[in-house]
Structures are given as C-alpha cells and as structure tokens.
Amino acid sequence: MTFTEADFQALVITLKLAAWTTSILLFLGTPLAWWLARSTWRYRFVAEAVVALPLILPPTVLGFYLLLVLGPQGWLGGWMNSLGLEAPAFTFSGLVMGSVLYSLPFVVQPLQDAFSSIGRRPLEVAATLGAAPWDRFFSVAVPLAMPGFLTATVLGFAHTIGEFGVVLMIGGNIPGQTKVLSIAIYDHVESMEYGQAHTLAGGLLLASFVLLMLIYASHRRFRFTKI
Amino acid sequence: MNSNSISFFGFACLRCQPQWVWAWSLVLLVSCVKQETGVQGGDSLSLHVAVASNFAQTLEEVGAVFEREIGISLVLSPGSTGKHYAQIVHGAPFDVFLAADAEHPQRLVEQGFGVAGSNRCYAMGRLVLWSAQPGFVDKGIEVLEQNHWHHLAVANPEFAPYGKAARSALEGLGLWQSLQARLVRGENVGQAFQFVLSGNAELGLVARSQVLRLAAEARGSIWEVPQTMYPPLRQYAVILRDGDEAKAFLQFLLGEEARKIIRAAGYDLP
Structure with missing residues (x-):
C-alpha cells in the first residue's frame, strides 16, 4: 500500500477538475434545466435528447470528437490559436470543457425534474403577491428545488471523478496537468503496480460510496422536512 | 419549511448569501493560478x-x-x-x-x-506462452492441443501488436480455428496478462517482459515461442x-x- 507524490498530484487535479466542472455545470445547467422544465416549445424533446446524449455515447467517441474540435486544427482550437490563445486540447481547460459536456445530463436532469415537480402554482402565487420574475426564481423555485440542486451537485461531481475515456483522449495523460485519478489507476494496472492501483481504487470506491450514501440519506431528510 | 432544515453542506446559504458564490469562485480561480506557475517551474529541463x-x-x-x-x-x-x-x-x-x-x-x-x-x-518484444501455475506449460506447445484447460488469453489480434503475433503463431500451428471458442481477448497485452495472473485463464500468450517483472516465485511456468513463429515485434x-x-x-x-x-x-x- 503506497501513495506516491504523483498519485497525490493526480488526486488534486481530479478534485480541481470536479470542482470546476460542477460549478460551471450548475451555472449553465440551471437556466437550461429551468427552460427544459418550463418550455412549451413543440420540439423541446430534441433539446432533451441532446442533453441526454453523453449518457449513451461511448466516452472514447465523445473524446475523439472533442479532440477533433479542440486540437490546433479543430475549429474551436484553431480559432483560439488564431486569437493567440492556446488550443484547449491536452490542457486543464480542455479537460474542463470535455467534462462539462460529459457530465451535463447528470446535472441538468435532476434539476429539470426538481423544477418540473414544483409545478406552476407556487410561482403563480408568488407573482400575485407581487414578486418579479428573478425574485420568484431565487426566492421560490430555487429553495423548493434544493434537493434537486444537491443531487445534481453530487452526481456531477462524482461522475467527473469517475470519468476516464474522455479525459484519456483529450487530456493526453500528462502528469501534473491532465493526469487524473482514474488514469493513474489505469496506468498502475497496466504497468502491474497492483498495490498502488489497489490503494487508489479502494480509496475511490470508498469515497464514492460515502458520497452516494450521503446523498441518499439527505434525500430522506428532505422528504421529512417537507411533511 | 424553515431554511435551517434544508441546509445541508451549507446549501441553502447559496440563496441567501451571494458572498458564498463569490468566495467559491475565488477558490476556483486561485487553484488555477497555482497550477500554472507550478507547471512552468518544473518544465525547464x-x-x-x-x-x-x-x-x-x-x-x-x-x-x-x-x-x-x-x-x-x-x-x-x-x-x-x-x-x-x-x-x-x-x-x-x-x-x-x-x-x-x-x-x-x-x-x-x-x-x-x-x-x-x-x-x-x-x-x-518476445511472445511467451505463460501459465501462473508451475509446471503447466513445461512441455511447451503440446499443452495447447490438450483439453484440461478452458481459456487461453491473447491480446486483441486485430490491432494489438502482441495479439497479432499470437494470432500468427497459432495460425502457424494450425490451431487458430480450433481454439476460437477457448480464446479470451484482452484489449491489449496488459489485460491478457491480467486474465492469466488472476487465474481466470489458465494460459496466455503474453510478453516475456511482463512475466519477468513478477517475483521469481510467482512466475509459474513459461515457454518461449520461437521467434520464427511470428513476425518480429519491433x-x-x-x-x-x-x-x-x-x-x-x-x-x-x-x-x-x-x-x-x-x-x-x-x-x-x-
């Protein structure tokens, strides 16, 4: 059972990646989920399908397309290069972009469910009491959807930690920059350092279990508080 | 519902206290600045x-x-x-x-x-027939024609170099077709090796370098596939x-x- 400095570095990068990804997803996913929950647009199902795509796409496929887009010859990477910026492939910011896409459904779907289950009534009541739209959203919808926010945060965070295929492809497995925990485990297994692999994998297993247990425990608590 | 009862990990605070959002944004930004400098510092030689x-x-x-x-x-x-x-x-x-x-x-x-x-x-690279059990492949390739084992692990014969080598060796022996039902394919030679090491396959066509990395007493039995039986793994x-x-x-x-x-x-x- 050993824990090297490189493993620690991978752990730090993983946590940072998960924190960034989850924060960005909450910021972008909240309006998206709100719109999906409230929209009466006929073709809303198209948007829902797009959001759910990362659930079924093999991560290496998603990773390969991202590589095509984010690399120096890709349209986004090339455009950033022409602006004098670094193309995002094989950098931490590229990892964040990939993870945001990859974990999108895990944040948007719980939020959408939570917003849907509020219904129109509490918001209409708030409106009749003179609350402006922003006020209605932040003072009524968000508190009522708090269990959804919690689920979205924990799932988004946990799913980013467990991500492998996308980061392997667009990250390039660079120690200290894009080598995350799941790739460190894979490398240890590949190079037959099973002891180190066990330490990391066991730790990840335990942490994931505790995280998920907390979320389910808190769900129970939410249900009680609603009564 | 009082707001205390729904605060979990300080979540309800996000609503009533926007400074938490600012504080968190600051934490994220600072974490990145630190990384940038760290990378540049260690990149010189x-x-x-x-x-x-x-x-x-x-x-x-x-x-x-x-x-x-x-x-x-x-x-x-x-x-x-x-x-x-x-x-x-x-x-x-x-x-x-x-x-x-x-x-x-x-x-x-x-x-x-x-x-x-x-x-x-x-x-x-050198291809070897390997079993984690001592004595299992001492007689060389004869064991491949016997029926007392269930699985032979190989790397993916379509694209993994050691898989291609395993395939040409088995084809040369005229066993490729008859062994199909007993072949288990790893994504690469690392996975094929794990199949054998974990005991899920009795036999494997793996890399000599993998077996040599094991402690001497864990090496089981090994037979070197002659270099003439597969194209060199350059x-x-x-x-x-x-x-x-x-x-x-x-x-x-x-x-x-x-x-x-x-x-x-x-x-x-x-």
Whole structure:
C-alpha cells in the first residue's frame, strides 16, 4: 500500500477538475434545466435528447470528437490559436470543457425534474403577491428545488471523478496537468503496480460510496422536512 | 419549511448569501493560478515522452539513469500506440514517442509530425506462452492441443501488436480455428496478462517482459515461442519536436547502458 507524490498530484487535479466542472455545470445547467422544465416549445424533446446524449455515447467517441474540435486544427482550437490563445486540447481547460459536456445530463436532469415537480402554482402565487420574475426564481423555485440542486451537485461531481475515456483522449495523460485519478489507476494496472492501483481504487470506491450514501440519506431528510 | 432544515453542506446559504458564490469562485480561480506557475517551474529541463504501456516501466528505469547522467528528466505519458498517434496528429505536446510498433512512427514521419530519419527500433518484444501455475506449460506447445484447460488469453489480434503475433503463431500451428471458442481477448497485452495472473485463464500468450517483472516465485511456468513463429515485434521510437535534449535521449536509449536495462527487462534488441 503506497501513495506516491504523483498519485497525490493526480488526486488534486481530479478534485480541481470536479470542482470546476460542477460549478460551471450548475451555472449553465440551471437556466437550461429551468427552460427544459418550463418550455412549451413543440420540439423541446430534441433539446432533451441532446442533453441526454453523453449518457449513451461511448466516452472514447465523445473524446475523439472533442479532440477533433479542440486540437490546433479543430475549429474551436484553431480559432483560439488564431486569437493567440492556446488550443484547449491536452490542457486543464480542455479537460474542463470535455467534462462539462460529459457530465451535463447528470446535472441538468435532476434539476429539470426538481423544477418540473414544483409545478406552476407556487410561482403563480408568488407573482400575485407581487414578486418579479428573478425574485420568484431565487426566492421560490430555487429553495423548493434544493434537493434537486444537491443531487445534481453530487452526481456531477462524482461522475467527473469517475470519468476516464474522455479525459484519456483529450487530456493526453500528462502528469501534473491532465493526469487524473482514474488514469493513474489505469496506468498502475497496466504497468502491474497492483498495490498502488489497489490503494487508489479502494480509496475511490470508498469515497464514492460515502458520497452516494450521503446523498441518499439527505434525500430522506428532505422528504421529512417537507411533511 | 424553515431554511435551517434544508441546509445541508451549507446549501441553502447559496440563496441567501451571494458572498458564498463569490468566495467559491475565488477558490476556483486561485487553484488555477497555482497550477500554472507550478507547471512552468518544473518544465525547464524535462522531456515529454509518450510511451507504449508495455514499455513504461522499463523506460522509468532507463529514465532514472538518463536523468542521473545527463541531467534531463523524463515526464512519461503511458498509453496505447493508436491513441497516442491520434493525439500527436491533433497537437499533443510530446517531444518523443516510443511506440509499440513500427508503422505508427513511420506514418508520423511521412505526415510531417515526426522528424525524418529519427525513427529507430529501440526494443523487440518476445511472445511467451505463460501459465501462473508451475509446471503447466513445461512441455511447451503440446499443452495447447490438450483439453484440461478452458481459456487461453491473447491480446486483441486485430490491432494489438502482441495479439497479432499470437494470432500468427497459432495460425502457424494450425490451431487458430480450433481454439476460437477457448480464446479470451484482452484489449491489449496488459489485460491478457491480467486474465492469466488472476487465474481466470489458465494460459496466455503474453510478453516475456511482463512475466519477468513478477517475483521469481510467482512466475509459474513459461515457454518461449520461437521467434520464427511470428513476425518480429519491433518497437520504434521517433522524435516529434527536434531539439538537443530529444536527440540526447534517443542516443541514450539506443546506447549500451540503456540496452542492458532493456535486455534485462525481457526484450530482445535489434
């Protein structure tokens, strides 16, 4: 059972990646989920399908397309290069972009469910009491959807930690920059350092279990508080 | 509902206290600034090497000697040669590429991603028939024609170099068709090795370097597949970004000191 400095570095990068990804997803996913929950647009199902795509796409496929887009010859990477910026492939910011896409459904779907289950009534009541739209959203919808926010945060965070295929492809497995925990485990297994692999994998297993247990425990608590 | 009862991990605070959002944003930004400086600081005298997974550990040994003698450290990114190729073509920041085959470095040179003339063979893999049980393959290939075992692990014969070698060896023996139902395929030779090591397959066609990495008492039984039975597993290196450091490293890799380490790890040499 050993824990090297490189493993620690991978752990730090993983946590940072998960924190960034989850924060960005909450910021972008909240309006998206709100719109999906409230929209009466006929073709809303198209948007829902797009959001759910990362659930079924093999991560290496998603990773390969991202590589095509984010690399120096890709349209986004090339455009950033022409602006004098670094193309995002094989950098931490590229990892964040990939993870945001990859974990999108895990944040948007719980939020959408939570917003849907509020219904129109509490918001209409708030409106009749003179609350402006922003006020209605932040003072009524968000508190009522708090269990959804919690689920979205924990799932988004946990799913980013467990991500492998996308980061392997667009990250390039660079120690200290894009080598995350799941790739460190894979490398240890590949190079037959099973002891180190066990330490990391066991730790990840335990942490994931505790995280998920907390979320389910808190769900129970939410249900009680609603009564 | 009072707001206390729904605060979990301080969640309700997000609503009533926007300063938490600002504080969190600040934490995220600071974490990035620290990373940037950290990376630049350690980047001065190091070479970034993409290396085939099967050779990563051996390269670590070579790299330790290289750093001690030349003063340049290696940053290794192990992976499959196919993935590395795709990443290099799309701008991955590697200085040198140690592939598991000859084709990919060749193609990189042809496409202008590799330095012409820098692709050289640094090691040759050897295929062995291996069982984790002592005495199991002592009689050599005869065991393949017997029925007291269930699974033979091989690497993917479509694209993994050791899988291709296993296939041609079995085809040469006329066993490829008859053994189909008993073959289990790993994604690469690392996985094929794990199938055998974990006891899920009694036999495997794996790399000699993998078995030699085990402690002597854990090596089970091993039979070397004669080199005549499969095309040589030539592993080529290529320089991707020309520079004195990269040249020095390639020279060291092909030099006598590195050759000793590579040979001891279970590879043949060109």
